[in-house]
Amino acid sequence: MAEPAEPSLSALESTFKAREVEGVLDLYFYRPVGLVLAHFCAALKLTPTGVTAIGGVLGILAGHLYFYRDLTTNVIGMFLHVCANAFDNADGQLARLLKQKSRDGRIIDSLFDHLIFLSIYVHLGLRCLFAGASPSVAILVLAAGLSHALQGAAADYFRNGYLYFARGRSRADWDSSRELAQEYRKLSWRNQPWTKFLLATYLNFTRQQELLSPSLRRLRDSTLGRFPDQLPRSVRERYLNASEPMLRWWSLLMTNTRMLFLFVFLALARPALFFWMEVTFFNALLAVLIVLQERMSSSLLQHRADTLQVA
Numbered sequence: 001m002a003e004p005a006e007p008s009l010s011a012l013e014s015t016f017k018a019r020e021v022e023g024v025l026d027l028y029f030y031r032p033v034g035l036v037l038a039h040f041c042a043a044l045k046l047t048p049t050g051v052t053a054i055g056g057v058l059g060i061l062a063g064h065l066y067f068y069r070d071l072t073t074n075v076i077g078m079f080l081h082v083c084a085n086a087f088d089n090a091d092g093q094l095a096r097l098l099k100q101k102s103r104d105g106r107i108i109d110s111l112f113d114h115l116i117f118l119s120i121y122v123h124l125g126l127r128c129l130f131a132g133a134s135p136s137v138a139i140l141v142l143a144a145g146l147s148h149a150l151q152g153a154a155a156d157y158f159r160n161g162y163l164y165f166a167r168g169r170s171r172a173d174w175d176s177s178r179e180l181a182q183e184y185r186k187l188s189w190r191n192q193p194w195t196k197f198l199l200a201t202y203l204n205f206t207r208q209q210e211l212l213s214p215s216l217r218r219l220r221d222s223t224l225g226r227f228p229d230q231l232p233r234s235v236r237e238r239y240l241n242a243s244e245p246m247l248r249w250w251s252l253l254m255t256n257t258r259m260l261f262l263f264v265f266l267a268l269a270r271p272a273l274f275f276w277m278e279v280t281f282f283n284a285l286l287a288v289l290i291v292l293q294e295r296m297s298s299s300l301l302q303h304r305a306d307t308l309q310v311a
Contacts, residue, residue: 012031012032012035018162018163018167020244020247021159021162021163021247021251023251023254023256023257025256026089026256030085030086030089030256031089031093033086033089033090034086034087034089034090034092034093035090035093037051037086037087037089037090037093037094038051038090038093038094038097039097041090041094042094042097042098046094047100048091048092048094048095048098048100048105049091049104049105049108051087051090051091051094052087052088052091052105052108052109052112053112054087055083055084055085055086055087055088055090055091055112056084056112056115056116058080058081058083058084058087059080059081059084059085059088059112059115059116059119060115060116060119061077061080062077062078062080062081062084062116062119062120063077063116063117063118063119063120063121063122063123063124064077064119064123065077065080066120066123066124066127066266066271067123067124067126067127068127069127069131069269071266071267071269074266074267077266078263078266081259082259084116085255085256085259088109088112088113088255091105091109092109103175103202104195104198107198107199107201107202108198110201110202110205111201113152113255114149117145117148118145120262121141121144121145121148121275122141124141124271124274124275125137125138125141125275127271128141128271128272133272137272137275140272140275140276140279141275143275143278143279144274144275144276144278144279145278147278147279147282147283147286148258148278148282150208150212150286151253151278151282151283151286152253152254153205153208153209153212154209154212154213154253154286154289154290155250155251155253155254156209157209157210157212157213157216158213158216158246158250158289158293159250160174161174161216161220161243162239162243162247164220164231165223165231165235165236165239165240165243166236166239166240166243166244167236168230168231168236174220175202175206176206176210176217176220176221177203177206177207177210180199180202180203180206181203183199184196184199184200184203187199212290213290213293213294213297214294215293215294215297215298215301216293216294216297218297218301219297219300219301222301223235238300238303239300242296242299242300243293243296246289246292246293246296249285249289250289252282252285253282253285253286253289258278258282261274261277262274265277
């Protein structure tokens, strides 16, 4: 018996990853603005990677402007940061409009995201040092940066898990380190250096994600082994019902929340508080969500095993 067809989507919503994983700012600001930018960039014959690079340059420049202890300069940086985030939305929307989605594009987008926040952390750390902070602030900056990377990796991994299980997205959007490692070994540094570099970066990133949630990785492998082509609706609904309460909490670890706190602390001229927020509140939230996600994944794995035994 055929499954019911999915409802048709509006032109804007067709460029979403999924409505329920989008934040409020994304739904009502960044996605609409991003769609306008995507159409404009398409008219200029820009590629999604080109749009990613524009956003990356704006974000890196914004990080530099946060170095100065002048609120007007910081506000200009905030504006550029918002523009960078709009272009970061637009590159994916353009890729979906042009049907040019690719793994390399996702990797390059992730690299620019890391470069933007590297610029922010370095310049804010230097700002604190030049303002008379102890050199030990470098340890705080490093801890905050590593925490940020961990939080972003986890949020991205669980969002992709949700899109795969609950929304029935292609497995191509949620790679496993085992498959990536096999592909990596087939590439040559001499003949394909750029492709191998991108894949090495992505492989390392994916391994880190899988270490954060081994139960979700096992659930993924188990489900793919049994349903290699398409997930049945019953599996999708079970995952949806179990994971939906956590979605909004995971969204707090994404870019919009972090930018909001950053802007507040810049307005207060207390940038060091941003680092403390990373290593305290955001890390505590990450720990709680990982525990809940692991329990949920283990429960679904056990249900799968019990079902197979009964069958």
